[in-house]
Amino acid sequence: MLTIKRFASIPCGTDLTALYRATVGDYPKFFKMDTACKLGFLLAEQLADEPRFTPREDRAVLMFSTCGSLCNDRHYEETVREFPSPSLFVYTLPNIITGEIAIRNKYEGETSAYVMERFDPETFVALVEQAFQDSVTASALCGWVDCRADDDYTAFAFLVERGGNGKEFNVDNLYGTVNQ
Amino acid sequence: MEQLINEIKLKLIDALNLDGMTPADIDDHAPLFGDEGLGLDSIDVLELIVLLERNYGIRLANPQEGKKVFQSVAVMADYVAANRTK
Numbered sequence: 515m516l517t518i519k520r521f522a523s524i525p526c527g528t529d530l531t532a533l534y535r536a537t538v539g540d541y542p543k544f545f546k547m548d549t550a551c552k553l554g555f556l557l558a559e560q561l562a563d564e565p566r567f568t569p570r571e572d573r574a575v576l577m578f579s580t581c582g583s584l585c586n587d588r589h590y591e592e593t594v595r596e597f598p599s600p601s602l603f604v605y606t607l608p609n610i611i612t613g614e615i616a617i618r619n620k621y622e623g624e625t626s627a628y629v630m631e632r633f634d635p636e637t638f639v640a641l642v643e644q645a646f647q648d649s650v651t652a653s654a655l656c657g658w659v660d661c662r663a664d665d666d667y668t669a670f671a672f673l674v675e676r677g678g679n680g681k682e683f684n685v686d687n688l689y690g691t692v693n694q
Numbered sequence: 695m696e697q698l699i700n701e702i703k704l705k706l707i708d709a710l711n712l713d714g715m716t717p718a719d720i721d722d723h724a725p726l727f728g729d730e731g732l733g734l735d736s737i738d739v740l741e742l743i744v745l746l747e748r749n750y751g752i753r754l755a756n757p758q759e760g761k762k763v764f765q766s767v768a769v770m771a772d773y774v775a776a777n778r779t780k
Contacts, residue, residue, distance in 0.1 A: 530714070531713070531714030534714075541733070542715075542719070542732050545712040545713060545714055545719075546710060546711065546712060546733065546734075546738075589711075599711065599741065600740045601711055601737060601738055601741055602711055603737075604737055
């Protein structure tokens with residue numbers, strides 16, 4: 515059985531730079547990230563285990579959204595007319611959020627990014643369960659980071675583990691936790 | 695020189711889209727690349743080369759030269775002061 519070890523969310527309108535300065539502060543690469551990556555990064559910081567930064571192959575990272583990297587794609591497009599910005603270009607991939615989280619935390623398990631038509635808890639839960647079908651994955655950081663614009667987003671994430679004492683990770687508890 | 699260092703920091707923040715960063719966050723002597731300093735990577739070198747050309751009329755033709763010039767903001771400022779054409 516999969517259980518919810520921890521849950522984190524970032525309300526829309528949060529000053530992400532202030533949150534970074536208050537809770538992290540020592541990872542300048544944060545400033546390079548687009549808003550979606552900042553959200554994923556800050557969620558992962560809130561869900562991280564101690565001791566930090568121990569390489570682990572048994573943790574997967576799964577991120578879901580409807581927008582993918584669309585918000586940053588627009589910023590990049592604005593630069594194309596004059597000088598296409600390489601530093602923005604690198605964030606024009608939805609799966610860069612999982613990459614940033616994996617690099618920072620040394621999570622060496624499977625990473626995947628899904629772009630859905632809408633928030634679909636059944637599919638969300640099914641895909642997370644699927645990530646545990648191998649013999650290695652013991653936990654997964656899975657989140658919904660839907661960045662429609664820099665000031666319009668939905669962002670929450672779960673740390674889900676095999677076994678554990680938390681609530682079962684299923685559709686009802688996903689809904690219940692998110693809507694608390 | 696202090697004024698030039700601050701100016702370069704502002705241009706770095708703008709060119710690299712370091713949203714939310716201020717000049718005070720950048721140590722004059724910290725390495726620009728790698729985990730120890732600003733965390734820039736090879737992709738960002740292109741932006742820095744354009745920054746030098748656009749703002750100071752400096753054209754870096756030799757990539758090896760870039761490695762030396764982009765060590766830190768202080769090193770960049772020294773190089774700009776000695777080689778700028780505008």
